Amino acid sequence: MSNQRQQKPTLTGQRFKTRKRDEKERFDPTHFQESIVQGLNQSGTDLEAVAKFLDASGAKLDYRRYAETLFDILVAGGMLAPGGTLADDLTRTEFCLFKAQEDMETMQAYAQVFNKLIRRYKYLEKGFEEEIKKLLLFLKGFTESERNKLAMLTGILLAKSNLSAAILSSLFNENLVKEGVSACFAVKLFRSWLTEKDINSVSASLRKVGMDSRLMELFPANKRSCEYFSKYFSDVGLKELADHARNQQSIGARKELQKELEEQMSRGDPLKDIILYVREEIKKNNISEQTMIGLIWASVMSSVEWNKKEELVTEQAIKLLKQYSPLLKAFTSQGLSELTLLLKIQEYCYDNIHFMNSFQKIVVLLYKADVLSEEAILKWYNDAHTAKGKSVFLEQMKKFVEWLKNAEEESESEEEETD
Numbered sequence: 001m002s003n004q005r006q007q008k009p010t011l012t013g014q015r016f017k018t019r020k021r022d023e024k025e026r027f028d029p030t031h032f033q034e035s036i037v038q039g040l041n042q043s044g045t046d047l048e049a050v051a052k053f054l055d056a057s058g059a060k061l062d063y064r065r066y067a068e069t070l071f072d073i074l075v076a077g078g079m080l081a082p083g084g085t086l087a088d089d090l091t092r093t094e095f096c097l098f099k100a101q102e103d104m105e106t107m108q109a110y111a112q113v114f115n116k117l118i119r120r121y122k123y124l125e126k127g128f129e130e131e132i133k134k135l136l137l138f139l140k141g142f143t144e145s146e147r148n149k150l151a152m153l154t155g156i157l158l159a160k161s162n163l164s165a166a167i168l169s170s171l172f173n174e175n176l177v178k179e180g181v182s183a184c185f186a187v188k189l190f191r192s193w194l195t196e197k198d199i200n201s202v203s204a205s206l207r208k209v210g211m212d213s214r215l216m217e218l219f220p221a222n223k224r225s226c227e228y229f230s231k232y233f234s235d236v237g238l239k240e241l242a243d244h245a246r247n248q249q250s251i252g253a254r255k256e257l258q259k260e261l262e263e264q265m266s267r268g269d270p271l272k273d274i275i276l277y278v279r280e281e282i283k284k285n286n287i288s289e290q291t292m293i294g295l296i297w298a299s300v301m302s303s304v305e306w307n308k309k310e311e312l313v314t315e316q317a318i319k320l321l322k323q324y325s326p327l328l329k330a331f332t333s334q335g336l337s338e339l340t341l342l343l344k345i346q347e348y349c350y351d352n353i354h355f356m357n358s359f360q361k362i363v364v365l366l367y368k369a370d371v372l373s374e375e376a377i378l379k380w381y382n383d384a385h386t387a388k389g390k391s392v393f394l395e396q397m398k399k400f401v402e403w404l405k406n407a408e409e410e411s412e413s414e415e416e417e418t419d
Contacts, residue, residue, distance in 0.1 A: 029069040029079065032061055033091050036073050040093045047109045050095070051116045058121050067127030068134075074113070075135065075150070084141020097153060098146045104195065107152040114153075115162055129167055132157075136170035139181050151185050155192025158205065166209040172217040182218045187236050199240040212248055253285045254295060261299035265324075275330045290340040293331045297344045300324045306354070314358040318365055325369035338376035339384055341366075346380075350389035359389075360396035374404045 039057060043049035057063075063070060072080045077099060078092035086092065100106050118124050132154060139147055157163045171182040193202055206212040216224045219232070226249040230242035264274050282292055304320060307313050321328075332338045345362055349355040366372045381394065381401045 029066050030091070032066040033069055033073065033079060035061055036070060037078075037091050037093045040073070040095045044095055045100075047113055051113050054113070054117050055120050063121055064123055067124055068131060070124075071128060071131040075131075076146075080138065084135075084138030097149055098142070100149065102145055102149055102152075104152060104156075104192070107149060107192070108156055110153055111156040111160065111162070114157065115160060118162060129163060132163060132167045133170045136167065136185075137173055137176075139176055139185060140179070147181075147185055148188050151188030152192040155189045155194075156196060158189075159193050159196030159201075161205075164209055165205045165211045168206075168211050169214075172214070177218065178220055183232065186215075186218050187233070187238065190233075190238055190241055191236075194238070194240060199244055202241075203244055212244075213252070215245060215248075250285070250287075254287070254291070257281050257285070257287075258295050258299050258302075261296065262303055265299060265303040271324070271326050274327060278327075278331065289331055289334055289337045293328070293337045293341050294344050296327060296331060297341060297348070300327070301348060306352075308354070310354045310357065313354045314361055317355065317358055318361060321362060321365055322369070325366065325371055328366065328371045329369065332371055335373070335376055335379075338372050339380060342372065342376060342380045343384070343386060346386060346393055347388055349393070356389065356392060357396075359393045360400060363397065364400060374407075377401070378404060 035057065039053040040050060043053050069079055072078065073093065073096065075097045076086060077094060077096035079087040081087045097110050100110060114128070118128055135150060136154075139150075142150070154163065154167070158165060171177075171186060173182070176182040176185075190202070203212060206215070216226075216229055219228060226245055229245045232242075233239070233245070234242040261274070261278070264277065278292060278296065281287065282289070287295075300320065304316070307316050328341065332341055342363070345359065349359040349362070363372065363377065367374070367377060377397075378401065381397055385394065
């Protein structure tokens with residue numbers, strides 16, 4: 001046998017290269033950053049040119065991958081390090097939001113740039129919201145002027161629905177709240193938002209993402225009251241926001257009150273105790289009798305499980321309302337409260353179809369129980385009713401109203417004879 005080492009067989013043939021798209025590209029935003037900065041420097045303060053440059057660049061540059069870098073540059077002029085300071089590199093631009101003039105006109109023009117960019121590249125929407133959330137957490141790292149510009153821009157973008165109000169959750173960060181940064185920022189943001197939209201629109205946007213009930217969290221725990229919130233925003237000229245907070249508190253108090261009333265009724269608490277509780281709540285929360293009678297009616301009608309058969313539901317309602325008529329009577333001392341109750345009954349009977357034929361019987365019962373006066377019933381019949389089920393309910397009430405009118409005429413003629 002030969003001592004020579006046997007040569008290993010070799011494979012011959014074509015060697016395949018790894019396909020480029022299968023290679024894991026290294027995350028390196030440097031080239032991307034240089035391209036964006038160069039384009040912004042060339043466009044300068046002409047924001048129309050900036051918008052056109054960003055529109056065209058999306059076809060050549062990887063916006064999807066480097067969204068955070070793109071937004072950092074547009075806002076701060078360069079990539080941001082944790083905390084909000086500019087990263088240590090020389091690739092920066094002076095043509096960005098933070099270096100722009102601090103006025104609404106300029107901020108609106110910048111909002112247009114972001115609006116056009118996100119409309120053109122829809123996939124940037126989520127990345128933009130994440131960027132704003134991050135920037136809000138970095139507020140302490142920015143100058144007062146930079147914060148003001150960011151607040152104004154955010155307010156405009158919220159008004160244009162380019163952002164969800166959910167981004168405000170970043171302002172509830174403990175450190176930002178403790179140092180008063182969140183509240184100051186919120187003043188500028190809401191002022192900007194309310195310049196573009198009214199309080200009803202702002203309130204709807206907040207409510208949509210559950211932020212309407214969390215605004216108190218802009219302040220430290222020891223200052224988290226409706227009084228403090230209202231005074232703070234009233235003092236800076238944002239009375240609409242202060243009123244909104246009071247309204248929210250009032251709605252919250254009413255919900256709690258109705259819940260408590262329903263529980264007292266289901267426990268079968270004595271009526272005198274329920275009346276006493278309601279009187280205390282009226283005083284404590286400054287609730288009008290008209291509002292209260294609406295809550296009491298809703299609580300009474302929610303306190304039982306209603307029969308599904310229409311012919312039995314009227315009987316059940318009459319029995320229940322007879323039981324609670326002293327409670328209803330205690331809070332219909334004013335003509336306006338009686339009318340409010342009549343309208344609530346009309347609305348309830350219309351919205352709950354099994355009660356459509358019960359309206360007249362309920363009204364007559366409450367008239368006999370001295371809850372509703374003939375003046376209130378006649379006023380409702382003549383001109384104070386709403387459109388809900390109007391023809392049905394007016395027809396039901398026709399004979400009773402005629403009887404009331406005749407009784408009134410007889411009473412008047414008797415008085416004349418006595419005179």
